Amino acid sequence: MTETVSRPTLEAVAARAGVSRATASRVVNGGDGVREPLVERVRRAVEELGYVPNQAARSLVTRRHDAVAVVIAEPETRVFADPFFALQLRGISKELTAHDSQLVLLLTEGRDDHTRVGRYLAGGHVDGALVFSLHLDDPLPELIHGAGVPTVFGGRPGWGDGARPAVYVDSDNRGGAREAVRHLVGLGRTRIAHITGALDQTSAVDRLDGFRDVMGEADPRLVVEGDFTPAGGERAMRELLERCPDVDAVFAANDLTASGVLRVLRERGRRVPDDVAVIGFDDMLPVAEQTDPPLTTVRQDIEEMGRLMARLLLRDLDRRTGKQGLDGGPAGVVLPTTLVRRASA
Amino acid sequence: MTETVSRPTLEAVAARAGVSRATASRVVNGGDGVREPLVERVRRAVEELGYVPNQAARSLVTRRHDAVAVVIAEPETRVFADPFFALQLRGISKELTAHDSQLVLLLTEGRDDHTRVGRYLAGGHVDGALVFSLHLDDPLPELIHGAGVPTVFGGRPGWGDGARPAVYVDSDNRGGAREAVRHLVGLGRTRIAHITGALDQTSAVDRLDGFRDVMGEADPRLVVEGDFTPAGGERAMRELLERCPDVDAVFAANDLTASGVLRVLRERGRRVPDDVAVIGFDDMLPVAEQTDPPLTTVRQDIEEMGRLMARLLLRDLDRRTGKQGLDGGPAGVVLPTTLVRRASA
DNA sequence: GTGAAAGCGCTAACAA
DNA sequence: TTGTTAGCGCTTTCAC
Numbered sequence: 001m002t003e004t005v006s007r008p009t010l011e012a013v014a015a016r017a018g019v020s021r022a023t024a025s026r027v028v029n030g031g032d033g034v035r036e037p038l039v040e041r042v043r044r045a046v047e048e049l050g051y052v053p054n055q056a057a058r059s060l061v062t063r064r065h066d067a068v069a070v071v072i073a074e075p076e077t078r079v080f081a082d083p084f085f086a087l088q089l090r091g092i093s094k095e096l097t098a099h100d101s102q103l104v105l106l107l108t109e110g111r112d113d114h115t116r117v118g119r120y121l122a123g124g125h126v127d128g129a130l131v132f133s134l135h136l137d138d139p140l141p142e143l144i145h146g147a148g149v150p151t152v153f154g155g156r157p158g159w160g161d162g163a164r165p166a167v168y169v170d171s172d173n174r175g176g177a178r179e180a181v182r183h184l185v186g187l188g189r190t191r192i193a194h195i196t197g198a199l200d201q202t203s204a205v206d207r208l209d210g211f212r213d214v215m216g217e218a219d220p221r222l223v224v225e226g227d228f229t230p231a232g233g234e235r236a237m238r239e240l241l242e243r244c245p246d247v248d249a250v251f252a253a254n255d256l257t258a259s260g261v262l263r264v265l266r267e268r269g270r271r272v273p274d275d276v277a278v279i280g281f282d283d284m285l286p287v288a289e290q291t292d293p294p295l296t297t298v299r300q301d302i303e304e305m306g307r308l309m310a311r312l313l314l315r316d317l318d319r320r321t322g323k324q325g326l327d328g329g330p331a332g333v334v335l336p337t338t339l340v341r342r343a344s345a
Numbered sequence: 346m347t348e349t350v351s352r353p354t355l356e357a358v359a360a361r362a363g364v365s366r367a368t369a370s371r372v373v374n375g376g377d378g379v380r381e382p383l384v385e386r387v388r389r390a391v392e393e394l395g396y397v398p399n400q401a402a403r404s405l406v407t408r409r410h411d412a413v414a415v416v417i418a419e420p421e422t423r424v425f426a427d428p429f430f431a432l433q434l435r436g437i438s439k440e441l442t443a444h445d446s447q448l449v450l451l452l453t454e455g456r457d458d459h460t461r462v463g464r465y466l467a468g469g470h471v472d473g474a475l476v477f478s479l480h481l482d483d484p485l486p487e488l489i490h491g492a493g494v495p496t497v498f499g500g501r502p503g504w505g506d507g508a509r510p511a512v513y514v515d516s517d518n519r520g521g522a523r524e525a526v527r528h529l530v531g532l533g534r535t536r537i538a539h540i541t542g543a544l545d546q547t548s549a550v551d552r553l554d555g556f557r558d559v560m561g562e563a564d565p566r567l568v569v570e571g572d573f574t575p576a577g578g579e580r581a582m583r584e585l586l587e588r589c590p591d592v593d594a595v596f597a598a599n600d601l602t603a604s605g606v607l608r609v610l611r612e613r614g615r616r617v618p619d620d621v622a623v624i625g626f627d628d629m630l631p632v633a634e635q636t637d638p639p640l641t642t643v644r645q646d647i648e649e650m651g652r653l654m655a656r657l658l659l660r661d662l663d664r665r666t667g668k669q670g671l672d673g674g675p676a677g678v679v680l681p682t683t684l685v686r687r688a689s690a
Numbered sequence: 691g692t693g694a695a696a697g698c699g700c701t702a703a704c705a706a
Numbered sequence: 707t708t709g710t711t712a713g714c715g716c717t718t719t720c721a722c
Contacts, residue, residue: 020693052468057715059401060698093452103450107438123397365709402699405714
């Protein structure tokens with residue numbers, strides 16, 4: 001039970017293969033510049049001994065960790081109420097795995113956590129960081145910058161554009177919103193409303209901008225602020241019906257909001273899409289497919305976003321070890337969205 | 346840009362404070378047995394230099410990592426379709442954070458990944474592991490056992506009970522199921538059906554057992570196999586209506602299944618709960634609260650499960666470093682469930 | 691192409 | 707109480 005069967009070391013492998021530790025090390029790390037027969041012998045020794053390199057020892061000298069931190073800064077529980085988060089993680093995980101990198105998850109839940117995360121990143125435990133769910137006033141970017149860790153953001157960061165060029169991956173929130181609203185226009189709707197997301201997040205702002213791109217300033221009463229939650233959607237929809245009873249279409253900032261909208265419409269006896277057409281955003285399957293009627297929505301490929309973030313970061317890391325510089329590359333990558341037509345619009 | 350501003354070492358701190366590295370180390374690790382004025386000087390030096398210990402160097406000698414692996418072995422996408430996973434992670438994260446331990450996430454998606462995970466755990470990168478979503482034929486427990494890493498399982502592992510005493514945390518699936526079915530009985534229902542989950546998972550088996558505890562073997566046609574998904578629920582419900590058109594209550598293995606059930610009932614014009622009462626399991630909010638009608642269901646405290654798993658593991662780890670043995674403690678911890686009444690039953 | 695040797699930054703005996 | 711010293715297991719010049 002307490003038999004901590006001390007794992008074999010490189011030393012042991014070298015001894016068994018009848019070579020020096022240096023040669024054994026070379027083989028373990030790819031085997032370049034080692035003659036074939038020796039490579040073979042070392043490989044066998046590794047196999048027989050069940051040797052696994054001690055990462056701590058390796059990191060100590062290489063200063064690489066083959067690990068990436070994923071920071072999810074979401075004080076609210078929103079992230080946990082939808083599969084967004086899980087899908088991103090999956091995409092990231094796949095990509096990191098393919099590069100033999102480990103995923104260290106840092107969930108934060110308030111001010112204290114922020115300094116903890118800052119310290120961790122500054123401590124040089126990981127090679128880089130992927131950071132999500134930033135709000136406009138979030139202190140995290142500052143901390144991260146201070147930590148000097150290569151970072152890719154999920155979603156366009158909110159601080160003054162260009163002030164500090166950040167690498168990020170985002171969906172085409174604005175373009176997607178435009179497409180959604182144009183679809184409603186194409187349906188012949190004239191009183192098209194928008195229920196926004198939490199406007200301290202760039203995704204919400206961008207979707208609102210997309211709405212305005214098509215509708216102009218129109219009737220300002222047709223824009224109501226929501227918060228990306230079903231409850232927020234309900235509240236906003238009630239307000240909207242009060243302000244503009246003649247509304248005939250709603251573009252909701254996300255599917256969760258749309259589900260709240262649908263509930264209020266049903267409760268008020270408005271038929272969807274006949275009386276009021278509704279479009280969401282995300283194409284979060286468990287929501288969009290289960291609503292009544294099924295939701296027409298703007299799809300974003302969440303998993304691909306995660307994957308791309310990881311890829312960008314790893315590329316950056318590889319670059320730093322190899323040729324320094326080659327500088328920047330694209331600061332932001334924006335993925336396309338697609339309109340998924342179901343029954344609600 | 347390439348200024349890898351080499352972080353200050355303990356050596357530097359010691360020099361600045363005018364003490365030996367050993368003393369500096371003692372202060373950094375709690376400062377026991379060091380006279381106050383020295384402690385003070387070292388603390389200041391740490392502060393001024395912005396010193397952060399190099400974890401790799403530390404691990405190399407202590408053989409501790411202050412890191413725990415969370416293994417989620419879910420080949421299917423089910424995990425990602427619900428917030429289960431996110432909630433568990435949150436519970437785990439909170440607990441680990443409180444113990445200054447890091448969370449390394451290992452997502453697996455097939456056979457290859459299993460050996461990768463096995464290697465990683467065997468490689469001694471983490472102090473322990475938390476493992477989820479095991480299926481009956483999963484090779485992971487074997488690999489993990491081989492790796493010799495302290496482990497706590499999420500959900501009762503499926504292999505032969507007692508064969509290998511595993512530490513796990515689970516919900517009272519059986520008791521919860523009993524309570525649900527009894528509630529239906531109390532409602533005066535007599536033709537009560539059960540749509541199971543994927544029966545290669547112990548949670549599904551346990552819920553079925555709970556159903557049988559109350560209903561006996563009853564009419565075997567009233568039990569239909571599902572798979573924890575809405576689509577599975579729909580399919581099973583269709584079959585059920587065909588077999589037993591007189592069914593007046595359904596206990597679904599989880600909320601997602603129940604949502605499928607509700608959809609089929611609506612489509613067939615059966616009123617819920619008037620004609621058919623429906624109960625789910627999980628109390629997964631975004632689902633249970635959004636269905637029409639809102640779902641009566643058996644609630645399990647997912648976040649608490651995660652938290653408890655982490656606590657159990659950390660306790661075990663502390664024990665090993667301190668007094669060895671003290672052996673086992675409870676092999677399994679089962680958390681209570683509660684019936685949440687909404688409109689569907 | 692291969693090996694010998696010098697650390698990476700830290701902790702933990704052991705001395706003082 | 708404090709300092710000295712010997713490694714932890716690995717990579718990486720630098721000779722050979």
